[in-house]
Amino acid sequence: MTVGNPHWTGRDVLLHLGNAGLTEWVTGYHRAGAPSGWAGAMIERDGLGAAARGLRQYLLAVAAKLDVPAWFCDVDAPAGAYLALERRLTRFPGHETALLWDERDGWAAAVESATGEDVIVLAYLGGDVLPPPETVVAFVRDLYGEEYPGQPDPPGFRRAGAPDGFDERLAAHAGDTVPLPEGHS
Numbered sequence: 001m002t003v004g005n006p007h008w009t010g011r012d013v014l015l016h017l018g019n020a021g022l023t024e025w026v027t028g029y030h031r032a033g034a035p036s037g038w039a040g041a042m043i044e045r046d047g048l049g050a051a052a053r054g055l056r057q058y059l060l061a062v063a064a065k066l067d068v069p070a071w072f073c074d075v076d077a078p079a080g081a082y083l084a085l086e087r088r089l090t091r092f093p094g095h096e097t098a099l100l101w102d103e104r105d106g107w108a109a110a111v112e113s114a115t116g117e118d119v120i121v122l123a124y125l126g127g128d129v130l131p132p133p134e135t136v137v138a139f140v141r142d143l144y145g146e147e148y149p150g151q152p153d154p155p156g157f158r159r160a161g162a163p164d165g166f167d168e169r170l171a172a173h174a175g176d177t178v179p180l181p182e183g184h185s
Contacts, residue, residue, distance in 0.1 A: 050171035055079055058130060058173040059101070065133045066099075066140060078160030079103045082119075087144065099140065103129060103166060105154040107136055109143045123150035129157040130169055 052075040059081050063071045066083065073081040080102040088097050095111040098119060107125035112118070125131065125139045142149035158164055 050174045051075075051167035052170075054170035054173035055081075057175075058133075058170065059083070061173070062099075062133045062136050065137050068099075073101075077103065085140065089144065097143075099136070103160050104156060104158060105129070106131065106157060107139060108154075109139070109148075109150070123148045123152060124155055125149070126151045126155045129155075129166070 055073060055075055059071060059073050063083055066085070068083045069086055071081060071083040073079065081100070083099040083101070085097040085099060088095065089111065092111045094114070096116075098110050098112070100108045100110050100119065100121065105124055106127070106129040108121045109123050109125075110119040110121045113120055123143070125136065127135065139149050158166060
């Protein structure tokens with residue numbers, strides 16, 4: 001895991017934009033760890049390749065739109081990501097809130113367990129494994145409303161590592177440049 005440049009060429013990336021409450025991210029893996037099921041890659045995705053760069057750019061675009069304090073991704077199949085959200089949900093005031101993404105089910109809203117060792121998925125966005133960042137922003141906005149947005153069950157869009165054009169969809173994001181929110185460098 002590395003800290004800093006979102007264009008890092010390693011397999012894992014962490015972008016920390018300065019939230020003192022998330023020091024675990026700066027010193028190592030977040031105490032919640034990776035969501036279950038991330039172990040055991042089916043294929044080796046080139047950490048320097050267009051699909052990996054595209055995933056990082058896609059996540060950076062979502063993170064910039066949400067102004068998240070930190071995010072982490074693993075580009076190997078099954079690829080996944082964790083985006084820390086600054087606000088807590090009023091119905092779970094004692095729990096950190098996060099967005100999870102994986103190449104099987106797309107985006108999910110989650111909270112950390114009481115012990116902070118696990119994350120508990122509240123709802124899946126559904127619709128598409130790689131929706132536009134604006135769709136993810138709307139999902140988060142609705143999450144802080146009165147009802148749960150999305151769907152309760154994993155959508156199961158695809159099998160991780162399947163040769164179904166997913167890596168090509170990721171690669172399409174590789175050339176995008178995403179400006180960081182004001183005040184961040």
